[in-house]
Amino acid sequence: VVHVSNADGVALPVAKVAKAARAAGARVFVDAAQSAAHGPIGLDALGADFVAVSLHKMLGPSGVGALVGRPEAWDELGPFQLGGGTVVSSGPEGFELAPRPDRFEAGLSNFAGLVAVEAGLAYLTGLGWDGVAANDRRLNARATQGLQAIQGVRVIGPVASERTSIVPFVVDGLDPHDVAGYLDEAADVAVRSGAHCVHSYFARRGLTGTVRASLHAYNTPEDVDRMVAAVAQLAASVRGRSAKAI
Numbered sequence: 001v002v003h004v005s006n007a008d009g010v011a012l013p014v015a016k017v018a019k020a021a022r023a024a025g026a027r028v029f030v031d032a033a034q035s036a037a038h039g040p041i042g043l044d045a046l047g048a049d050f051v052a053v054s055l056h057k058m059l060g061p062s063g064v065g066a067l068v069g070r071p072e073a074w075d076e077l078g079p080f081q082l083g084g085g086t087v088v089s090s091g092p093e094g095f096e097l098a099p100r101p102d103r104f105e106a107g108l109s110n111f112a113g114l115v116a117v118e119a120g121l122a123y124l125t126g127l128g129w130d131g132v133a134a135n136d137r138r139l140n141a142r143a144t145q146g147l148q149a150i151q152g153v154r155v156i157g158p159v160a161s162e163r164t165s166i167v168p169f170v171v172d173g174l175d176p177h178d179v180a181g182y183l184d185e186a187a188d189v190a191v192r193s194g195a196h197c198v199h200s201y202f203a204r205r206g207l208t209g210t211v212r213a214s215l216h217a218y219n220t221p222e223d224v225d226r227m228v229a230a231v232a233q234l235a236a237s238v239r240g241r242s243a244k245a246i
C-alpha cells in the first residue's frame with residue numbers, strides 16, 4: 001500500500017489498512033517514496049512488515065533506495081537475485097546463502113551513492129521534521145491559492161491541507177508536458193508532468209495527466225510565486241489564443 005499518493009499527495013491511513021491486512025494474515029509492504037522525505041516514518045508507526053523509500057527523493061543522488069523490513073518478514077523471502085557477496089560457499093552441488101542482509105545485496109553496492117545519501121539525510125534531519133513539514137504546508141497552501149486564482153487552471157485532488165508536498169494541476173487546453181516544458185524554459189521551474197504511473201486515476205477523471213510541483217525543504221515562497229506567475233502568463237496566452245480562434 002502506498003503511504004502518500006504521488007498522484008494527488010494524499011496520505012492514506014496506512015496503519016489502519018495494515019491492521020486489517022494483518023488480521024487477514026497478509027504481510028504489509030508500504031511504499032513510502034513520497035512520505036519519507038517529509039516526516040518521520042517507521043515500521044511500527046505504519047504497522048508495516050516492509051517499508052520502501054526512494055533515497056533520491058530524500059536529497060540523495062539518483063539510483064539509490066532502501067527497503068527496511070522486520071527480521072521475520074525477511075526470513076520468509078529468498079533473494080530475487082544471486083551474485084557477489086550473497087553466499088558463504090558455492091560448488092557444483094549447490095550453495096549456502098549468507099545471513100541477512102548480505103544474501104539480499106548481490107554485487108557491489110552503490111557506496112558512492114550511499115555516502116551522498118548520508119549527507120542529504122544529515123541536512124534534512126538537521127532542519128528537523130517539524131520545520132520541513134511546516135514549510136511544505138505553507139508553500140503548498142501558497143501555491144494552491146495562487147494557482148486556483150488563475151482562470152483556466154485547475155488544482156487536481158483534495159484541498160491543500162489534505163496534501164503534503166504535492167501540488168497537482170492542469171492548464172485547460174494544454175498538455176501537461178507542454179506546461180512543464182514552458183515552466184522549465186521560461187521560468188527555470190522544474191516540475192514533473194504526465195500520468196505519474198497511475199494512468200487509471202487520470203483516465204477516470206478524463207485527464208491525460210497533471211503538472212506536479214513537488215515542494216521540498218529547499219523551496220521558498222519566491223519559488224512558488226515564480227511558478228504561479230509563469231503559469232498565469234501561460235494561461236493568459238492560451239485564453240488569448242482561444243479568443244482569436246472564436
Ligand SMILES: Cc1ncc(COP(=O)(O)O)c(C=O)c1O
Nearest residue numbers: 002004005006031033034054065
Ligand atoms: C509513490 C512512489 N512510489 C515509487 C516511486 C518510484 O521511486 P524511484 O524513483 O526510486 O524508482 C515514486 C516516484 O515518483 C513514487 O512517487
